[in-house]
Amino acid sequence: MAALVSIQKVSKNFGGVWALRDVSFDIEEGEIVGLVGPNGAGKTTLVKICMNYLKPSSGFIKYRGLKITGLSPHKTCKLGISMTNQIPKVFKRMTCFENVLVGCIYGAGLKRNEAEKEAERILNMVSLSQKKHTISGELTIFEQKLLDLAVALSTNPKFLMLDEPLAGSTEKEIVQLVSIIKKLRDQEITILWIEHVLSEVVTYSDKIVVLNEGRKILEGKPHEVVNDKRFIEAYVGEEIA
Amino acid sequence: MKGWSNLSSNRTKLLSILLTSCIIVVIPWVLRGYPTLFLLQLAMNIAFAQSWNLCFSYAGLLSLGHALFVGIGGYSAVAICNGGIPIHISILVGAFISTFFAVVISPLFMRLRGVYFAIGTMILCSSFQYWFMHWTEAGRALGLRLRFYPEYSLESCYYFSWLVAFFATTLSWITVRSRLGLAARAVRDDVDRSEGIGVPSLLVRTVIFAISAFMAGMVGGVRVAYLLVVDPSVFSFELSLWATLAVVLGGAGTLIGPILGGALITLLQHVLMGLPEISMLITGIMLILIRLFLPGGLVSIIKKASLLLGVCRRWLLS
Numbered sequence: 346m347a348a349l350v351s352i353q354k355v356s357k358n359f360g361g362v363w364a365l366r367d368v369s370f371d372i373e374e375g376e377i378v379g380l381v382g383p384n385g386a387g388k389t390t391l392v393k394i395c396m397n398y399l400k401p402s403s404g405f406i407k408y409r410g411l412k413i414t415g416l417s418p419h420k421t422c423k424l425g426i427s428m429t430n431q432i433p434k435v436f437k438r439m440t441c442f443e444n445v446l447v448g449c450i451y452g453a454g455l456k457r458n459e460a461e462k463e464a465e466r467i468l469n470m471v472s473l474s475q476k477k478h479t480i481s482g483e484l485t486i487f488e489q490k491l492l493d494l495a496v497a498l499s500t501n502p503k504f505l506m507l508d509e510p511l512a513g514s515t516e517k518e519i520v521q522l523v524s525i526i527k528k529l530r531d532q533e534i535t536i537l538w539i540e541h542v543l544s545e546v547v548t549y550s551d552k553i554v555v556l557n558e559g560r561k562i563l564e565g566k567p568h569e570v571v572n573d574k575r576f577i578e579a580y581v582g583e584e585i586a
Numbered sequence: 587m588k589g590w591s592n593l594s595s596n597r598t599k600l601l602s603i604l605l606t607s608c609i610i611v612v613i614p615w616v617l618r619g620y621p622t623l624f625l626l627q628l629a630m631n632i633a634f635a636q637s638w639n640l641c642f643s644y645a646g647l648l649s650l651g652h653a654l655f656v657g658i659g660g661y662s663a664v665a666i667c668n669g670g671i672p673i674h675i676s677i678l679v680g681a682f683i684s685t686f687f688a689v690v691i692s693p694l695f696m697r698l699r700g701v702y703f704a705i706g707t708m709i710l711c712s713s714f715q716y717w718f719m720h721w722t723e724a725g726r727a728l729g730l731r732l733r734f735y736p737e738y739s740l741e742s743c744y745y746f747s748w749l750v751a752f753f754a755t756t757l758s759w760i761t762v763r764s765r766l767g768l769a770a771r772a773v774r775d776d777v778d779r780s781e782g783i784g785v786p787s788l789l790v791r792t793v794i795f796a797i798s799a800f801m802a803g804m805v806g807g808v809r810v811a812y813l814l815v816v817d818p819s820v821f822s823f824e825l826s827l828w829a830t831l832a833v834v835l836g837g838a839g840t841l842i843g844p845i846l847g848g849a850l851i852t853l854l855q856h857v858l859m860g861l862p863e864i865s866m867l868i869t870g871i872m873l874i875l876i877r878l879f880l881p882g883g884l885v886s887i888i889k890k891a892s893l894l895l896g897v898c899r900r901w902l903l904s
Contacts, residue, residue: 396782418781428782436775447772450765452784457765500783 347410349374349535350395350504355404357390357559364390366559367404372504377526377536379550379567381543383579386556388539389431392506395537396428397421408504422452425503429510433489437482441473441492444481445499452500464499471495471525487518494525505529506537511545519545547571555579610748614741626744626812628852629751630805635832635844635851636754637801642830643839644762645794646774648704651711653825655684655799659806660816661718664730673735674746677807684803685796692792699777708823715821729817732810743812750808751848754801759841761797770794824866828855831869835876837883846884 348371357365365387372378380388393399395406397418405414413421436444445467449460468474471491476484481492490510497505510526511519523545529536530549540546546553547567555563555570557579563570570576614622634656641647662680667673691710698706718724725731761767772780773787781787810816819825828851836847854872858865880886 398778398782417786418778419784419786422782422784430779434776434779436772436779438775439771443768443771447768447780447785448783451769451786454784496779496783 351407355401358402363559376551379546379553380539382556387559427497427500427502428506429497431508433493435481442477448499504535511542626747629747632751632848633754634805634829635848637798638829639833639844641798645770649707650704651707654711655802656806657820659684659803660810663807680807681803685800688796688799718818732814747808750804837885843885
């Protein structure tokens with residue numbers, strides 16, 4: 346079976362600096378793939394290239410066998426691709442409900458009344474129902490993070506990229522986020538999970554890809570990767586739970 | 587009792603709209619001459635403010651050259667009407683030409699974000715002023731004169747301008763509540779994020795800009811219908827600025843704001859007509875005072891008043 350997402354020899358050059366260099370790997374349908382690596386390894390750049398916010402200097406992305414590089418982000422979204430952001434990006438002057446409603450209507454292509462039901466369901470799933478009518482700019486950072494995830498889900502994605510969802514969260518918040526991610530896996534959403542908190546990614550991923558200085562240095566089963574010497578070298582000083 | 591504590595209930599709104607409409611219809615019969623002229627200009631200011639408000643408050647497009655569409659609407663209406671077409675049709679066609687122009691410049695202008703969009707629209711509007719100043723067919727500095735048309739009267743212009751004001755307000759109301767309005771607000775808050783969740787942001791902004799240009803084009807047409815002349819001063823920065831002032835003073839992001847603001851600036855324009863040398867100074871001071879003490883604009887007075895009224899009522903009854 347062909348992979349759902351295939352990243353093929355993607356390179357990105359920012360004014361002379363290589364953020365990514367010949368990165369290739371596949372993501373199978375239904376998998377959770379962990380993408381790890383030190384700061385500045387090019388993880389977020391790769392996600393932005395997948396979403397077509399950025400154009401790669403060379404290489405391309407295939408989704409269900411079709412080359413998607415070069416499409417506009419809103420067309421990419423309609424194919425079933427979505428992402429969350431490391432720093433929550435929500436529509437700050439709109440209510441939580443409206444935030445999610447936009448994606449349900451434009452991303453998932455639902456009619457108004459169906460979209461309203463779907464928005465309720467998604468808000469409920471990330472436990473923000475209580476804040477339905479709150480202007481999203483007034484939420485706490487963690488709530489904004491949940492809302493950012495809800496907005497990403499509103500488009501009914503088949504392939505979801507999570508950009509450091511756990512970074513900066515407390516133990517309790519991590520438990521809540523992980524339980525949501527588990528629910529997404531049960532809904533057969535394919536996930537590319539970028540993370541710094543290794544223990545969670547290692548537990549839930551089917552595969553881990555390690556980036557360092559723009560290059561893929563490792564790819565494999567979680568327990569194999571974390572015991573590999575090259576991985577430990579790239580992460581010197583980091584505690585692995 | 588319920589009507590008092592909840593002044594914004596639908597019945598109260600409907601009643602106040604009906605009452606206002608009745609007053610508007612009756613006024614030219616009761617107060618002839620100057621008051622009618624005053625209210626005519628008030629209606630046009632409201633329509634123009636609604637046009638600017640739709641762009642700025644709901645799509646985040648800060649246009650400082652909105653007079654451009656008034657000018658294009660005005661010049662087109664004169665040219666068409668002088669060709670022998672009835673005035674009302676000319677105005678409508680002029681507004682469509684304005685809309686078309688907005689659509690044509692959108693692919694380029696929507697690439698400019700925030701303050702650069704403001705600078706771009708401002709420069710475009712001024713270049714039009716210079717162009718029309720030197721365009722022989724458009725009458726250079728003297729502009730174009732509308733041939734006298736049979737239906738001309740202050741009253742007919744008055745009713746037509748109120749029709750346009752009503753139309754602009756209703757169109758804004760419909761747009762804001764539609765899915766287009768929802769998408770526009772998302773684009774306003776974060777262009778990239780809205781793109782990423784399936785909103786075609788360029789299209790959304792273009793459509794909002796075009797609707798706004800249509801309203802402004804209508805204003806341009808009505809302006810010509812009662813002044814009987816249009817000259818390059820229609821493209822002046824002051825005219826664009828009045829729309830901005832009306833919205834900021836009245837309350838941005840609401841539909842009542844531009845109405846209140848439109849009324850206030852019409853009053854200002856008439857009061858300050860005798861003091862041209864300090865008119866802008868006084869307007870500026872007023873803007874600063876309102877921004878400092880009523881950041882929400884005049885609309886917030888209504889909200890506060892209705893709250894206070896509710897409190898008083900409860901206090902009296904208890």
